[in-house]
Structure formats: C-alpha cells, structure tokens
Amino acid sequence: MEHVPPPAEELALLDRELARLDARRMQLLTRRAWLMSVLQPPATPPASQPGRPAPAASAPSFPSAAPVPPRSAQNVLLTLGGLLLTIAAIAFTLVSWGQMGIGGRSAVLALVTVATLAAPAVLLRRGLSSTAESLGALALVLMVLDAYALHRVAAPDTGGPGFASAASAVLAVLWAAYGLALGKLRLPLPMAVVSVQFTLVLWTWAVGAQASVFAGALLLTAALDSAIALLGKGVAVRATAAVGGCLSGAAGLVVALALSVSAGTAAAVTPGALLLAGAAVALFGVWRAPKEFAVAGGLLAGLAVVAGVGGALRAGAADDWSVPAYLLCGLVLLTAVRAPLPRPVGQGVLWASGAVVAGSVLSAAPAVAMTLLGPVSRLTAVWSGVPEGRARGALGMEGVEWSQLSTAPVILLVVAGLTGAAYRWWTWCVRTAGAVGSPGAAWRGAAGASGLVLGWAGLLVLPVALDAPYPVAVVVQSVLVAALLAVTVRAVRRGADPVACAALVCAVAGAVSAGALSLAVEPATYGVFGALLVLFGAAAVRTRADAARVTRLIQAVPACAAVVCAMVLAGALGASLELAAYRAAPLMLVVPTVTVLLGARLRGGPSALPVELTGAVAGAVAVAMAVPDAPFLALVLALCGVLAAGTAVRAERRPTAGYLAVFLFVLATWVRLSASDVSAPEAYTLPVTVPALVVGVLRRRRDPVASSWTAYGAGLAATLMPSLFAAWVDPSWVRPLLLGVAALVITLAGARLRLQALLLLGGAVLAMDALHELAPYVIQVVGALPRWLPPALAGLLLLVVGATYEQRLRDARRLKDALGRMR
Numbered sequence: 001m002e003h004v005p006p007p008a009e010e011l012a013l014l015d016r017e018l019a020r021l022d023a024r025r026m027q028l029l030t031r032r033a034w035l036m037s038v039l040q041p042p043a044t045p046p047a048s049q050p051g052r053p054a055p056a057a058s059a060p061s062f063p064s065a066a067p068v069p070p071r072s073a074q075n076v077l078l079t080l081g082g083l084l085l086t087i088a089a090i091a092f093t094l095v096s097w098g099q100m101g102i103g104g105r106s107a108v109l110a111l112v113t114v115a116t117l118a119a120p121a122v123l124l125r126r127g128l129s130s131t132a133e134s135l136g137a138l139a140l141v142l143m144v145l146d147a148y149a150l151h152r153v154a155a156p157d158t159g160g161p162g163f164a165s166a167a168s169a170v171l172a173v174l175w176a177a178y179g180l181a182l183g184k185l186r187l188p189l190p191m192a193v194v195s196v197q198f199t200l201v202l203w204t205w206a207v208g209a210q211a212s213v214f215a216g217a218l219l220l221t222a223a224l225d226s227a228i229a230l231l232g233k234g235v236a237v238r239a240t241a242a243v244g245g246c247l248s249g250a251a252g253l254v255v256a257l258a259l260s261v262s263a264g265t266a267a268a269v270t271p272g273a274l275l276l277a278g279a280a281v282a283l284f285g286v287w288r289a290p291k292e293f294a295v296a297g298g299l300l301a302g303l304a305v306v307a308g309v310g311g312a313l314r315a316g317a318a319d320d321w322s323v324p325a326y327l328l329c330g331l332v333l334l335t336a337v338r339a340p341l342p343r344p345v346g347q348g349v350l351w352a353s354g355a356v357v358a359g360s361v362l363s364a365a366p367a368v369a370m371t372l373l374g375p376v377s378r379l380t381a382v383w384s385g386v387p388e389g390r391a392r393g394a395l396g397m398e399g400v401e402w403s404q405l406s407t408a409p410v411i412l413l414v415v416a417g418l419t420g421a422a423y424r425w426w427t428w429c430v431r432t433a434g435a436v437g438s439p440g441a442a443w444r445g446a447a448g449a450s451g452l453v454l455g456w457a458g459l460l461v462l463p464v465a466l467d468a469p470y471p472v473a474v475v476v477q478s479v480l481v482a483a484l485l486a487v488t489v490r491a492v493r494r495g496a497d498p499v500a501c502a503a504l505v506c507a508v509a510g511a512v513s514a515g516a517l518s519l520a521v522e523p524a525t526y527g528v529f530g531a532l533l534v535l536f537g538a539a540a541v542r543t544r545a546d547a548a549r550v551t552r553l554i555q556a557v558p559a560c561a562a563v564v565c566a567m568v569l570a571g572a573l574g575a576s577l578e579l580a581a582y583r584a585a586p587l588m589l590v591v592p593t594v595t596v597l598l599g600a601r602l603r604g605g606p607s608a609l610p611v612e613l614t615g616a617v618a619g620a621v622a623v624a625m626a627v628p629d630a631p632f633l634a635l636v637l638a639l640c641g642v643l644a645a646g647t648a649v650r651a652e653r654r655p656t657a658g659y660l661a662v663f664l665f666v667l668a669t670w671v672r673l674s675a676s677d678v679s680a681p682e683a684y685t686l687p688v689t690v691p692a693l694v695v696g697v698l699r700r701r702r703d704p705v706a707s708s709w710t711a712y713g714a715g716l717a718a719t720l721m722p723s724l725f726a727a728w729v730d731p732s733w734v735r736p737l738l739l740g741v742a743a744l745v746i747t748l749a750g751a752r753l754r755l756q757a758l759l760l761l762g763g764a765v766l767a768m769d770a771l772h773e774l775a776p777y778v779i780q781v782v783g784a785l786p787r788w789l790p791p792a793l794a795g796l797l798l799l800v801v802g803a804t805y806e807q808r809l810r811d812a813r814r815l816k817d818a819l820g821r822m823r
Contacts, residue, residue, distance in 0.1 A: 013343060020290075027235070113142045117178065124184050136185045139178075143171060162206035165199050172196040180233075190240040193228055197221055197244050211255055212270050218252030219278050221245075226285035245285055253278045253304055260311030268315035275308030283345065291344045298341070298348020299355070306330050306356050320406050323363045327411060330356025331418065338432070350433075357415055361454065364408035368457045371395065371464050372509065375516030382519045383575075391463045391473035394520050406465050412458030419451035445498035452487065452499060456480060456506045460513070474524055477514035478531055481507050485539040485558070492543050492554060504557055511536070511561060515568065525572050529565045536562035540607060556610035563614040566591045567621065582629040585636050588622035589643070591615055596643050600650060612647070619643065630675035637668035662714040670722050681722035689719040708750075708757035708823045716746065716757065720765045728772050740769045756822035 116139040120132035147167040155163060172195040179188030200217035209217075225245030232238045256278060260271035279301040286297025310326035333353035336346050374395025378384075387393035422429050426444045433439065459480055463473040484507035491500035511532050518528035540559035570591055574584025595615025602608040619640050626636040641664030648657035669688070673681045692715030699711045720743065727736045743766035750758025 113139065113146055116142055120182055120185060124182060129184060132182075133185060133187065136182070137187055140175065140188065140191055143174065147171065159206055161202045165202035165206055168195045168197075168202065169199045172199065186234070186236055189232075189234060189237045193225070193232075193237060193240045193244060196224065197248060211259055212274060215252045215255040215259065215271075215274050216277075218248045218255065219274060219281055222249035222252060222278070223281045223284070225249075226281055229285060230288070242285075245281075249278060249281055249285075249300075253300070253307075257307050257311075260307055263311065263315060268312045272308035272312045275304045275311070279304035279308070283341075286345060286348075287342060289344075294342060294344035295348040295351065298345040299352045300348075301345075302333050302336070302349040302352025303355065306333065306352065323360050324407055324410055324414075326356060327360040327414065330360065331414075360411050361415055364405070364411045364457070364461070367405040367408035367461045367465065368412075370405075371461050372513045374464075375513065375519065378520060379516065383522045383525070384520065386470045386520045389470050391466075391468050391470055394470050394473065394517055395464065405461075409458045409462040409465050412454045412461065416451045416453075416455035416458055419447045420455065423448035423451055449498040449502035452484075452502050453506055456484060456510065460510065470520070471524075474514065474518055474528060477510055477517060478528055481510045481514060481532065482535050484510060485535050488554070488558075489539055489542045500554055504554055507539075508557065508561060511565075515565075522572075522576065526569070529568050529572070533562050533565040533569065536565060555605075556607040559607040559611045560614045563591060563595060563611060563618065566594070567618045570618075580629075582626045582632040585622040585626035585632060586639065588618055588625060589636065589639050591618040592622075592640070592643055596647050599647065599653075603650065603652070612653075630671055634668045634672035634675060637664050637671060641665040641668060666714065666718050666721070669718065670725070673722060679726070681726055682719060685719040685722055689715045691715075692718065705823070708755040711757075712755070713757045713761070716761050720746075720761060724765050724768055727769060733773075736769055736773055740766060740773075743769060750822075754822045756819055759819075759822065 116135055120136045120139070123129075123132035123135065147170075151158065151160075151163050151167070172192045175188045175192035175195060179185060179192060182188070200221050201214070204214045204217045222245045225241040225248060228241035229238045229245060232241055253275065256271045256274035260268055260275060263271055282297045282301040282304065286294045289297065306326055306329040310329040313325035313328070314322040330353050333349055333356070336349040336353070339346065339349075341349065377396040378394070423444060426447070430439060460477065463476050468476075484503045487503040488500050488507060491497075491503060514528055515532065518524040536558045540555070540562060543555050543558065567588065570588045571584070574581075574587050577584070579587075592615035595611050595618070599608050599612040599615075602611065622636050623633070623640065626633040641661050644657045644661035644664055648654045648661055650657075669685070670681075673684055678684065693712060696711030696715060699706055700708075720739075723735070723739050727739050730736065743762045746758050746762030747766055748762075750756070750760070750762055
C-alpha cells in the first residue's frame with residue numbers, strides 16, 4: 001500500500017508536532033508555577049482554645065461580601081501611582097524645564113533617572129515585583145524624556161527624524177541590556193523591540209532616501225523582527241517581534257509592489273529584488289511557526305515571488321502581456337510541491353499559485369462577458385446585417401478597444417489545459433503533491449469542470465479577440481455547443497456528474513450566445529437554430545437512454561432547450577412570410593402540439609413534464625401574439641383548448657389539463673362572441689349550457705360522490721359569465737334583472753341541494769349584478785355625505801370587527817366547514 005506522504009516524512013512530521021506540544025506543555029507548567037508562587041497562601045484557621053468546641057467540619061460558611069484580592073488592589077494602586085509619576089515627569093520636562101539652569105536640569109534628570117533605574121533591582125531582591133514593574137515602566141518613560149531633553153538642549157540644530165532614529169537605536173540597546181540585567185522585569189525587553197522598529201524607517205526619512213530604500217529599511221526591520229521572534233527570550237518578546245515583523249514586512253512589500261507595477265524596463269529590477277527579499281524574510285519567519293501562521297507566510301512569500309519576477313518580465317513585454325507574465329510565474333510556483341519546505345509552508349505557496357491563477361482568469365472575465373452579452377445589445381436590430389462583416393460588429397463592439405483583452409484566450413486556454421491535464425492524470429498529481437497535500441476525489445471533479453469551462457470560454461472569445469469574419473464566429477460557437485453536448489452525453493455515461501453539469505451549463509449559455517449572434521442575418525438564424533434543435537434533441541435522446549445514471553435536470557434541460565429552439569424557428573418562419581403577429585400565432589401552436597405528443601411518448605419519464613410545460617409556454621406566447629385580433633385570439637384559444645383536452649386524455653394529467661381545457665373553450669367562446677358584436681350572448685351560450693347541465697345530472701346519478709364543479713361548473717359558467725359581462729355594459733334594466741333572478745334561483749338551489757358550485761357561482765354573479773345596479777346610488781349617497789363620515793364609518797367598522805374578532809373567526813371557520821361539506 002502506498003502512503004501519502006511517505007512513511008519517513010510522516011514520522012518526521014509527527015516527531016516535530018510532539019516536540020512542539022512538549023515545549024508548549026513546559027511553558028504552561030512554568031507559568032502555572034509562577035502564578036502559584038505569587039498567590040498568597042490561604043489563611044489557616046486559629047486553633048481552638050481549651051474548653052471551646054471546634055466548629056463543625058460540615059457547617060458551610062457564607063461570607064457576607066467577597067473581599068477585594070490584595071494583589072488586585074495592590075496592582076491598581078501601583079498602576080495609578082506610576083501613571084501619576086509619569087504625568088508629573090512629563091509636565092516637569094515640558095513646563096518647568098526652562099526655569100532651571102543647565103546644571104540643575106542635568107542634575108535633576110540624572111538623579112531621577114538613575115534612582116528610578118536602580119530602584120527595581122532593590123525591590124526585586126526584596127520580593128516586591130509589582131512595585132518594581134511600576135518603577136521600571138516609569139524609568140522607561142524617563143529615558144524617553146531624557147532623549148527629548150537632550151535634543152532640545154545639547155543638539156537643538158540636529159534634524160528631528162535623524163535624532164529620533166539614533167535615539168530609538170540607543171534606547172533599544174539600553175532597554176535590552178536593562179531587561180537582560182533584571183530578568184524578572186517583563187516590560188523592558190518588549191519595549192526594546194518596539195523601539196527598534198523606528199530606527200531604520202526614521203533614518204530613511206532623515207536622509208531623504210528613495211522609496212526603494214524605504215521599502216528596504218522596512219524589510220530589514222522585518223528580518224530583524226523575525227530573528228527576534230525565533231530566538232528571543234520570553235513569550236512577550238517573541239509576540240511583540242512577530243507583530244512588528246508582520247506590520248513592517250507587509251508595509252515593505254506593499255511599497256515594493258507599487259514600485260514594481262509602475263516601473264519601466266530597467267527600473268523593475270530593484271523592486272523585484274526587494275520583493276524576493278521580502279519573500280525570503282517571510283519564509284524565514286514562518287519556517288517553524290504553527291500551521292496557520294506557516295500557511296499565511298507561505299502564501300505571502302509566494303505572492304511576493306510572483307510579483308517580483310513577474311514585474312520584471314512584465315516590464316520587458318508589451319502592456320497587454322502583463323497578465324500572462326504574472327500567470328507564468330504563478331504556474332512555476334506549482335513546483336513547490338517538490339521543494340524542501342515544511343508542509344504548511346508548501347501549502348501556503350500552493351495557495352499563492354492558485355490565487356495568481358484565479359486572478360489571471362478573472363482578468364479575462366470581461367472579455368467573456370462582452371462576447372456572451374454583446375449580441376443582446378443588437379436584439380432591436382434583428383436581421384439588419386453585420387457592420388463591417390466582422391465578429392465585433394455582430395456584438396455591437398466595433399469601436400471597443402480590445403488591446404487589453406487580446407490575451408484573454410491565451411490565459412483561459414493555458415489554465416484550461418493545466419486543469420484538464422490534472423483531471424486526466426489525477427493519480428500522478430496526487431502522488432506528486434503528497435508531501436504538501438492530499439486532495440480528495442471532489443477536487444478531481446472540480447478540476448475537470450473548471451478545465452472544461454475555461455477551455456470553452458477561451459475558444460468562445462478567440463474569434464472576437466482576432467476579430468474574425470462573422471460566419472467564422474457563428475460556426476465556432478455552434479461547433480462549441482455541439483462539442484459540449486457530446487461531452488455531456490459522454491460524462492453522463494461515465495457517471496462524472498460535475499463535468500456533465502458544467503458541460504451542460506456551458507452548452508446552454510453557448511447556445512444562447514450563438515442564437516443571439518445569428519439573429520443579425522436571416523439565413524444564419526435558420527441555420528443556427530435548426531442545428532441547435534437537432535443537437536439538443538439528440539442530446540436529450542441519448543441522456544434518456546442512461547436514465548438510471550443521471551439526474552432529472554440533465555435529462556430535462558436539453559429537451560426543454562430543443563423546444564425553445566423550435567419556438568424561435570416558428571417565430572422566424574412567421575417573420576419570413578411577412579405575416580402579422582396575430583396571423584403567425586397558429587404557426588407557434590405547432591410547438592405545443594409536438595410537445596403534447598412527446599409528453600404522451602415520454603410518459604413517466606423525468607423530462608416529460610418539463611417538455612410539456614415548455615410547450616405550454618409556447619402556447620401562451622401564441623395567445624399573446626393573437627391578442628391584437630379578437631377572431632384570431634378566439635381561434636388560438638380554441639386550438640389551445642383542443643391541445644389541453646388531448647392532454648387530459650392521459651390519467652396523470654387529467655385533473656389539471658381538464659380544467660384548463662374547459663377554461664380555454666369557455667374563454668374562446670366569450671372572445672368569439674365579443675368579436676362578433678353579439679349583444680345577446682345567451683342565444684349562443686344556453687344551447688351549450690343546457691346539454692352540459694344534462695350531462696352533469698347524468699354524471700351525478702352514476703357517481704353520487706362526483707364534485708358539483710365537475711358536473712355543473714363548466715355549464716353554468718358558460719352562460720353566467722358572458723351574461724354578467726353583457727349586463728355590466730347594458731344600460732337597460734331588463735338584462736340585469738333577469739340575470740339577478742337566475743343567479744338567485746341558482747344560489748337557492750345550491751343552498752337547498754348543498755351543491756358548492758351552484759352556491760358559489762350563483763352567489764358571486766348575484767353579488768356582482770347587485771353591485772352594478774346599486775353603484776350609481778351608492779356614488780350619489782357618498783357624494784352627499786360629509787367627507788369625514790366615510791373614514792369614521794370605516795374606523796367604527798374596524799373597531800367592531802376587532803372587538804368581535806374571535807366570534808368572526810369562529811363564524812368564518814363554520815362557513816368554511818359548511819362549504820367543505822358540500823359537493
């Protein structure tokens with residue numbers, strides 16, 4: 001069995017981890033011993049006097065108030081005292097200094113500083129560590145004030161940054177020596193590390209050095225901090241040095257990166273060298289760091305190497321080849337898998353390579369977006385030709401500058417080739433990367449899918465980047481769709497779901513782009529959409545043959561896409577025949593006709609319902625096209641009703657398709673009557689309603705549990721709805737009266753016979769008819785009332801309903817239950 005990583009390397013890794021854990025345990029035990037030593041021992045209870053009984057051992061004691069720990073109170077007092085002394089020293093130096101002569105000033109500062117520096121040694125020998133810490137902090141502040149006073153008196157003409165640089169170096173040395181001499185003081189050594197951070201930076205400021213020297217000073221400071229973090233004494237010193245190194249190194253790398261990006265051919269060497277030096281400092285600092293810090297350091301070092309070397313290559317290349325130069329350096333970082341680096345550091349370097357590759361791909365994303373979305377800008381100019389006969393003209397981008405995007409195909413194809421190779425030779429890649437990481441099977445699927453997507457994007461952009469002729473661009477995009485569908489079918493058969501999904505998504509996006517691109521020329525439209533129809537149809541058939549190994553989505557999408565292509569072809573045919581939109585609507589109905597037949601053929605399959613729903617969308621489009629002409633609209637509605645009735649023949653579609661067929665037939669009747677200016681629709685609807693009601697009665701006799709909506713709903717609606725519409729536009733009172741009487745009779749019959757359809761249809765028509773008749777009088781009454789009265793009445797009604805809300809809710813529930821018990 002082959003181990004990843006090799007056994008010897010894994011054993012060494014385990015030994016290093018165990019050593020790190022032992023060191024951490026010893027550190028924690030040392031800290032615990034110190035804490036135990038500074039805590040006061042618990043007070044021993046006084047011995048019981050003779051004749052006085054000792055307190056019971058089981059009796060609990062409840063202190064009245066928790067006393068303040070002596071050490072906490074002592075620390076607060078010492079901190080306040082040190083703070084007050086510091087403020088007094090600052091005030092003396094800044095305010096009272098000028099009132100004394102030179103001898104007095106020197107004597108006072110020397111005496112106070114020496115006394116303050118010497119006091120902690122005496123206090124530490126007597127065990128007063130907290131007091132010594134406070135005086136030690138005061139001594140550090142006094143030394144800073146001494147440096148300030150020395151500059152004001154002894155060297156007033158010296159530049160501030162130069163003197164501050166020298167002072168920071170001297171103070172760092174003195175504080176380090178003081179902290180090493182008095183090892184029990186915790187503050188001097190970390191403050192020495194803080195002081196040394198400013199030495200080189202202030203020196204570059206004082207001498208007016210260039211930005212590259214400033215970046216070098218920051219990186220040298222970071223290198224010193226790294227050395228202190230690795231070799232320093234105490235956790236506080238190492239932590240302070242680590243933080244300072246991170247800040248200084250990051251600042252230096254940012255300055256060097258800015259110089260590298262803006263440098264010319266010859267001037268790019270110095271920033272590149274600084275970036276490489278920063279990478280070396282980062283690796284040195286995190287070589288033995290914990291895993292998280294090591295990964296971050298490796299990432300930073302890898303990015304610095306890419307920026308340094310890539311900046312030098314970029315300076316010698318054309319402007320549009322800058323990104324490929326950085327990409328090349330990022331790909332070279334992949335060799336870190338075999339470099340003698342600690343495992344976490346190697347992982348960070350690999351993450352840096354991935355970040356560079358991802359950034360390069362993102363730089364090519366605008367070119368891909370422009371290629372995909374460009375034809376959308378010309379949808380208002382269908383079949384208007386192609387400007388200049390070139391690919392960019394078909395995208396509406398003939399005036400767009402592509403100099404910065406010309407390398408997008410190169411970037412995408414190079415990355416696609418590498419990810420595709422990783423997918424093809426995955427076992428070798430895992431074996432090679434064993435010393436750094438152990439990628440799982442999911443990473444292989446991601447590599448295959450990303451390689452496919454990037455390869456398609458690169459080939460998609462290539463004709464536009466080269467500004468190829470328009471026919472070449474259309475052919476290339478169509479061929480890409482065919483290839484992607486072939487990959488989808490092949491991946492489905494092999495069970496590679498990520499690759500299949502990626503290929504299918506790209507195929508659909510490519511089909512949309514190719515179809516929109518073909519709308520510029522009429523022959524191209526027929527050719528492209530005809531080819532897409534055949535391709536998607538064939539893909540749907542082939543994926544259906546492997547239904548047990550593919551998801552429902554992968555089966556349904558090609559079939560639905562084929563239906564959409566057929567819809568576009570039907571619309572294009574109507575436009576070619578120069579038919580008005582409403583006259584071309586019957587042509588669009590050919591698509592749902594075919595989908596109804598396919599639905600019957602694909603019964604029970606996962607793609608049956610999506611195909612039928614897509615066909616229903618085509619039917620809705622046909623209805624929308626026929627709206628401008630009422631006779632054609634009635635015809636289209638009737639044909640849609642026929643298709644719905646044909647679908648209702650199948651048992652699994654009967655509940656939905658049956659009601660839809662009835663609705664479409666009734667609606668077609670109403671539209672036809674309206675188009676014929678029929679003023680008495682009852683003459684046409686009653687001959688339909690009476691036989692329908694007779695059939696409903698016979699159905700109820702054979703099947704008493706049948707719903708009243710099934711038996712009587714369609715027949716009643718066929719007459720009541722058109723009559724209601726006619727009554728609303730009829731100025732006479734005869735029709736509304738007769739309709740109201742008929743609706744009242746139907747409502748009472750429904751209540752008497754407990755038939756839900758009769759009750760609800762009759763009641764709704766009766767209410768609407770009454771509203772129509774009473775509306776003029778209501779308007780007159782409302783106009784005569786004061787304007788404040790309607791809002792007041794509405795508020796009163798809301799109050800009444802709110803006060804009796806529970807009762808109204810119970811009434812509503814009883815009404816719902818009563819309606820539910822009806823047939």
